[in-house]
Amino acid sequence: MAQARLVGVFEYHGWATLRDSRDDWARSGPADDLSKAAYDAVTEAIADVRNDLQVADLRVVNGSAHLWLAGLRNHRQDPVVEAFRRVAELAPWSYGLLHIYDDEARGEDGNRWITWVMRRGVVAPQADTYLSPHIGLVEDELP
Numbered sequence: 001m002a003q004a005r006l007v008g009v010f011e012y013h014g015w016a017t018l019r020d021s022r023d024d025w026a027r028s029g030p031a032d033d034l035s036k037a038a039y040d041a042v043t044e045a046i047a048d049v050r051n052d053l054q055v056a057d058l059r060v061v062n063g064s065a066h067l068w069l070a071g072l073r074n075h076r077q078d079p080v081v082e083a084f085r086r087v088a089e090l091a092p093w094s095y096g097l098l099h100i101y102d103d104e105a106r107g108e109d110g111n112r113w114i115t116w117v118m119r120r121g122v123v124a125p126q127a128d129t130y131l132s133p134h135i136g137l138v139e140d141e142l143p
Contacts, residue, residue: 009103010073012080016087016096016118018042018058018065031065038091039065045086048079056083065091069098076102084116085123092121101134111135 018031020038029036039058046056046067054071067087069080084098098116102109112132114125135141 009101010071010076012069012071012077012098012100014067014069014084014096014098014116016067016084016094016098018067018087018091019093019095020091021093031060032063033093034065034091041090042067042087045090046083049077049083054080067096076104081116081123084118088118088121088123094121095119098123099128099131101131103134 018038019033020035021033030039042065043058046058046069049069049071050056053073054077055069057068059066059068069084071077071080080100081098084096088094096118098118099113100116101113104110105114111134113128113130113134115128116123116125131138
């Protein structure tokens with residue numbers, strides 16, 4: 001397998017537009033299409049991925065709730081994907097992308113980004129073609 005770094009890397013960047021209703025203005029809450037109960041549940045769901053090494057930011061912008069996730073860790077962080085899936089369950093009309101690079105993954109996945117796609121309450125992995133293979137397109141192999 002191609003090698004670029006001396007330490008393991010788990011890097012991720014993601015975003016989502018949050019909705020628990022298909023009908024704008026249907027509920028009163030912090031956002032036009034996200035109830036207070038869903039907003040509070042999402043806040044709780046992302047608490048474990050918010051610390052000095054990772055960012056999980058939930059904000060309402062122009063009446064719409066948005067989630068931003070980012071982090072750089074030495075090893076795989078399963079709670080990141082779990083939190084993204086939980087958000088999809090709590091707000092099933094949400095949509096977004098979570099891009100993950102895990103150089104400790106097995107096989108080809110160790111040299112490529114995986115994009116986790118959120119839509120209609122489901123989160124599913126897709127191979128990324130823009131930054132993969134990581135060693136070759138983004139970084140050079142170590143000599």
